[in-house]
Amino acid sequence: MTTQISIDPITRLEGHGKIDIYLDDDGAVADTFFQIPELRGFERFVVGRPIEELPRIVTRICGVCPASHHMASAKAVDGCFGGEVAPLAHKLRDMYYQAHFIHSHIAHFYALAAPDFVLGPDADPATRNILGVVHKVGLEVGGAVIGARSKAQEIQRIIGGRNTQDIWCLPGGVAKGLKPEELEQIRPWVDELYDFTQFSLQLFRDVVLGNAGYVDLIVNGPYTLDVHNMGLVDQNNAPNFYDGQVRVVDFEGAEICRYKAEEYADYVAEHVESWTYLKFPYLKKRGWKGFVEGLDTSLYCATPLARLNVADRMATPKAQEAFDEMFTTLGGHPTRALLANHWARLVEMVQNAETLKRYCDDPEITGTEFRVIPQQVTGEGVGIVEAMRGTLTHHYTCDERAMCTSANLIVGTTNNNAPIQMVTKKVAASLIKPGTEPDQGILNMIEMAFRAFDPCYSCATHSLPGQMPLQVDVYKGGELYREFRRCC
Amino acid sequence: MSAQHSYQAIRSRNSGAPARGRRPARTVILGMGNPILSDDAVGIVLASALKPQFEDIPGVDVVEECCVGGLNLLDAIEGYDRLIALDSIKTIGGVPGAWYAFDATALRETMNLRNVHDANFATALALGRHLGMHLPEDRRCHVVAVEIADNTTFSESLSPALEAALPRIVADVRTHILMTLAA
Numbered sequence: 001m002t003t004q005i006s007i008d009p010i011t012r013l014e015g016h017g018k019i020d021i022y023l024d025d026d027g028a029v030a031d032t033f034f035q036i037p038e039l040r041g042f043e044r045f046v047v048g049r050p051i052e053e054l055p056r057i058v059t060r061i062c063g064v065c066p067a068s069h070h071m072a073s074a075k076a077v078d079g080c081f082g083g084e085v086a087p088l089a090h091k092l093r094d095m096y097y098q099a100h101f102i103h104s105h106i107a108h109f110y111a112l113a114a115p116d117f118v119l120g121p122d123a124d125p126a127t128r129n130i131l132g133v134v135h136k137v138g139l140e141v142g143g144a145v146i147g148a149r150s151k152a153q154e155i156q157r158i159i160g161g162r163n164t165q166d167i168w169c170l171p172g173g174v175a176k177g178l179k180p181e182e183l184e185q186i187r188p189w190v191d192e193l194y195d196f197t198q199f200s201l202q203l204f205r206d207v208v209l210g211n212a213g214y215v216d217l218i219v220n221g222p223y224t225l226d227v228h229n230m231g232l233v234d235q236n237n238a239p240n241f242y243d244g245q246v247r248v249v250d251f252e253g254a255e256i257c258r259y260k261a262e263e264y265a266d267y268v269a270e271h272v273e274s275w276t277y278l279k280f281p282y283l284k285k286r287g288w289k290g291f292v293e294g295l296d297t298s299l300y301c302a303t304p305l306a307r308l309n310v311a312d313r314m315a316t317p318k319a320q321e322a323f324d325e326m327f328t329t330l331g332g333h334p335t336r337a338l339l340a341n342h343w344a345r346l347v348e349m350v351q352n353a354e355t356l357k358r359y360c361d362d363p364e365i366t367g368t369e370f371r372v373i374p375q376q377v378t379g380e381g382v383g384i385v386e387a388m389r390g391t392l393t394h395h396y397t398c399d400e401r402a403m404c405t406s407a408n409l410i411v412g413t414t415n416n417n418a419p420i421q422m423v424t425k426k427v428a429a430s431l432i433k434p435g436t437e438p439d440q441g442i443l444n445m446i447e448m449a450f451r452a453f454d455p456c457y458s459c460a461t462h463s464l465p466g467q468m469p470l471q472v473d474v475y476k477g478g479e480l481y482r483e484f485r486r487c488c
Numbered sequence: 489m490s491a492q493h494s495y496q497a498i499r500s501r502n503s504g505a506p507a508r509g510r511r512p513a514r515t516v517i518l519g520m521g522n523p524i525l526s527d528d529a530v531g532i533v534l535a536s537a538l539k540p541q542f543e544d545i546p547g548v549d550v551v552e553e554c555c556v557g558g559l560n561l562l563d564a565i566e567g568y569d570r571l572i573a574l575d576s577i578k579t580i581g582g583v584p585g586a587w588y589a590f591d592a593t594a595l596r597e598t599m600n601l602r603n604v605h606d607a608n609f610a611t612a613l614a615l616g617r618h619l620g621m622h623l624p625e626d627r628r629c630h631v632v633a634v635e636i637a638d639n640t641t642f643s644e645s646l647s648p649a650l651e652a653a654l655p656r657i658v659a660d661v662r663t664h665i666l667m668t669l670a671a
Contacts, residue, residue: 038640045524045642060524063555107559111611129611130559134618142619149559164556 019446021428023476027436029429034421034450038277043407051080051398052171054407058394059165062411064107067100067156067166068387071242072394074169075261079381080398081171081374088370089173094242095359096159096168097385098352101241102193103152104388105304105345105352108454109200110145113342116448117208137203148196151189155356158182173371180366187360194318194353200346201322208343209329217339222430223449224336225419226251226293228283228300231307232386233258238315239307239351241386248283249310250295253334256283261382264393268410280418281410291422299422302390302415303453304344309334314347316354322347338423341452345388377402387412389454413455423449432474446472513569513628514547515669518554520575526643527584527636527650530657531574534634537658538574542665561609562616562623570628572665577633584637585653589664592629630668632661 024030039061046054055073059066071093078085111130118133134142153163159178160168168175178186208214217223233247234240246267247258259267270279271288282288286298293299300306308327314320326343327333359365383394390412397406413420427449431442474482519535522528532553539550554564565571577588592610616623634657637647646654 039525039642040640041642057524060522060555063522063557111559131611131615131618134615139618142615146559146562146615146619150563153560164560 019424019428019472021432021472021474023432023474023481025477027432027434027476029425029432032421032425032428033275034424035276035278040277042409046404046407049404051077051396051402051404054394054396054404055169056165056167058409059167061409065100065104065387065389065412066164067097068385068392068412069394070166070169071097072383072385072387072392073396074171075243075383075385076381076394076396077169077171077383079262079383080377080379080396080402081381082376082378083381084172084372084374086173086370086372088177088364088367090243091359091362091365092159092174092178092370093169095178095356095365096156097242098355098359099152099155099159101352101388102197102349102356103149103156105349106145106149106152106196106200108388109342109345110141112451112454113345114203114207117211117214117342137207141203144196144199148193151193155186155189155193158186170371171374175371177368177370178366183360183366186356190353190356190360194350194357197346197349197353198318200349204343204346215329218337218343219330221337221339222427223338223423223452225301225338225423225426226295226336227297227419227422228256229306229309229334230300230302230391230415231310232384232391233311234315236315237310237312239311239348239386240315241348241352243385246384246391247310248300249334251309251334251336252295253309257285261384261393264382264384264395264410268393270410270414278414278417280421281415282418291418293422299418300415301338301419301453302412303338303341304348304388305335305338305341306390307386308344308347314351316351316358318354319347319351322350338452339448341454389413390415413453416453416455420450420453420455423452442472514567515549515570515572516565516568517542517548517550517572517665518564518574519550519552520554520557520573522555522639523553524642524644526638526641526645527634527647528576528639529644530576530634530636530646530650533646533654534574534632534658534661537654538662538665541662545669548669557609559612559615562612562621565623566616566621568622568624570630570668571624572630572632572668574661575631575633576636576639578636578639582635584635584647584649585657586635587657587660588631588633588635590631590633592626592631632664 018035020033021029022031042061046057049057055070055077058069058073061069074093110133114133115129118136130142130145157163160166160174161176162168228248228250230246230248232240232244234244237247245258245260246264248256250256257267267284268281269284270281272279282298283300286296289296289298308323314323326340326347327335330337330340377398377400379399380397385392392412393410395408396404398404424446427446428442431445472483473480517535517538519532521531523532535550535552539552542548543550551564556564592613613623613626613629637649645651
C-alpha cells in the first residue's frame with residue numbers, strides 16, 4: 001500500500017500518441033501509422049438516458065469545443081422531437097456559437113500556430129510557445145490575446161449562461177434569451193473583437209507573409225494532400241458554422257455532393273483498420289479506396305481550410321476581403337496547402353465577428369419567444385455543425401418515451417483521420433531519406449503536419465501531464481531503430 | 489448530473505485586486521477532471537469529499553469541479569496566492585491508488601491540461617505573470633496526482649481499483665493539504 005511519493009511524473013506516461021515509422025532497406029520511409037488514445041463507450045453510456053439530457057452530457061466529450069457538441073446534440077434532439085425550433089432560438093444559438101468560435105480560434109492560433117511562425121519551427125521547444133511570441137512581438141500582443149479571449153467567452157456566458165459545459169439548449173429552443181441591457185454590454189466587446197481579428201490578420205501578414213521562407217513552406221512544402229474538402233454552407237455556398245447543408249468539393253473546385261443532415265449516412269461511411277480504434281470516414285458512394293490521393297479518392301478533409309475551399313464566398317464583407325487575399329496569395333481557390341489552415345482560422349474569425357455585429361443590430365435578438373415546447377416524439381434526429389476543427393455529426397434515436405436508444409457521432413477529427421495519416425507519412429518521407437539520421441527536429445515537423453488539423457485527441461481527459469505524450473518509433477529491417485519521446 | 493460548485497462562481501465572488509497590506513494567504517483547491525470519464529473524475533471526487541473539511545477555513549476556497557485548462561485555467565486561479573490542484577495521472581507501471589505530490593517547479597513541461605489546442609499550464613502561468621496577473625508562484629502551485637487505471641472509458645464510476653483505494657486516498661490527501669496550508 002503506497003502513500004505519498006514525490007516523483008517527476010513526466011517520464012514513462014501512458015495514454016500517449018504513437019507514430020510508427022517503417023524504413024525500407026535503403027533507409028527511406030516505407031510506411032507510417034499514427035495511433036492516438038480514443039475515448040470509448042459513449043453509446044453505451046448514453047443509451048437509456050432521457051434524450052434531452054444529451055446536449056448537457058456531450059459537453060464533456062471535449063474540453064475545448066463543448067459548445068460544438070452542445071449545438072450538434074441540441075439539433076439532433078430537436079429532430080427527435082419533431083424538429084420545430086423557435087426562430088429566435090436559432091439566432092441566439094448562432095450568435096453564441098460565433099463567440100465560441102472566436103475564442104477557440106484565438107487560443108489555437110496564438111498558442112499553437114503563431115509560435116512556429118513567429119519563432120520558427122526550429123526554435124527551442126522551451127520557448128516556442130505563446131510566451132515566446134509575446135517576448136518577440138511585444139507584451140501588448142499577450143494582453144490583447146487574453147483580453148479578446150475573455151471578451152468572447154464573456155459574450156458566450158451572457159448569452160447562454162455559461163462559457164463552458166453549456167446547459168443552455170433545450171428541445172425546441174434555449175433556456176434563456178438575451179436582455180436589452182445584456183446586449184448593450186456585449187455590443188462594444190463585439191466591436192473590439194472585430195478590431196482584434198484585423199490585428200491578427202495584420203500580424204500574420206507581417207510575420208508570415210513577410211517571410212519568403214514561410215510562404216514557401218506553406219505553398220511548396222510537403223504539407224499538401226490531393227483529397228477533397230467538406231464543410232457546411234448556406235444557400236449562397238458561404239460558410240455557415242451552425243446550420244446549412246454539407247457540401248463536398250474536390251481539390252480542383254468541382255462539387256462532388258451536398259446533403260442535408262438527415263442524409264449523412266447515405267454519403268459518409270466509416271472504414272475500420274486493425275491497428276487503430278479510430279475509424280476512417282470516406283465518401284460512401286465512391287467506396288473505400290485506401291489511403292490514396294487524387295481526384296478518384298474517397299477521402300476528404302474537414303478543417304477550417306476545407307470549409308473555405310468548399311465555399312464560393314464568405315457570408316460577410318470584410319471576411320470576403322480576407323478570403324480573397326488568402327487565396328490570391330496561395331495561387332488560387334481551392335488550395336491544397338494544409339498549413340494554410342492557420343490562415344483560414346483568422347479569416348473565419350472575421351466572419352464570426354461580423355456575424356456577431358449583425359446580430360447586435362438585429363431588432364429581434366432581444367425577443368422573448370426563444371422556445372417552442374415539443375408536442376411529439378418522432379424518435380430520430382441528426383444534428384450537424386462545424387466544430388472549429390471540422391464537421392461534427394450527432395445522430396440519435398429514442399423510444400416513444402424519449403429515452404435514448406442509440407447515438408452515433410462523427411467528430412471533426414475523425415473526418416480527418418485518413419488525411420492525418422497520409423500527411424504524416426508524406427512529411428516523414430520528405431525528411432527521412434537514405435543516409436539522413438532522424439532527430440528531434442523530425443518530431444516537430446511531424447507535429448506541424450497534424451497540428452495544422454488542430455486534432456481533437458482525448459482533450460476531454462484531464463490527466464497529467466495535460467500535453468499529449470508523443471512517442472515516435474522508427475523501425476528498420478523490422479527492428480526498432482530510433483525512439484523519440486515527448487512527455488513520456 | 490449533480491450541480492457542481494463551479495470555478496465561475498468563485499471567480500465572480502473574488503473579482504478585483506487583492507487588498508494591500510498583510511492578509512492571510514488565499515488558497516484555492518481545485519478538483520480537476522471529467523466526471524464522465526471513469527478515473528479522470530478522481531480529482532473531482534477528492535475535492536467533493538474534502539470540501540466540507542476545508543471550505544470553512546478562512547482564505548480557502550474549494551472548487552469541486554474545474555474542467556478547463558491552459559489559458560482558461562488562469563481565470564480559475566487569478567487572485568489566489570496558493571493553488572492545490574487535485575488531479576489524475578497515468579504512469580507506466582504505476583499502481584492505481586498511489587498518489588504523488590509536487591509543485592510547478594518540479595514539472596519540466598506542463599501541469600494539467602495543455603490539451604493539444606492551447607498553452608500548457610506552465611506557459612499560461614508564465615504568460616499571466618508577465619501580463620501582471622496576480623497568480624500563485626510556482627512553488628505555491630501544488631499538485632496532488634492520483635495514479636489511475638482508466639481515463640478513456642465513458643462512465644460515471646471509478647474503476648474498481650480506485651474505488652477500493654478511495655477512502656485511504658481521501659485520508660492521506662486531507663493530511664497532506666493540512667500540512668500544505670500550515671506551511
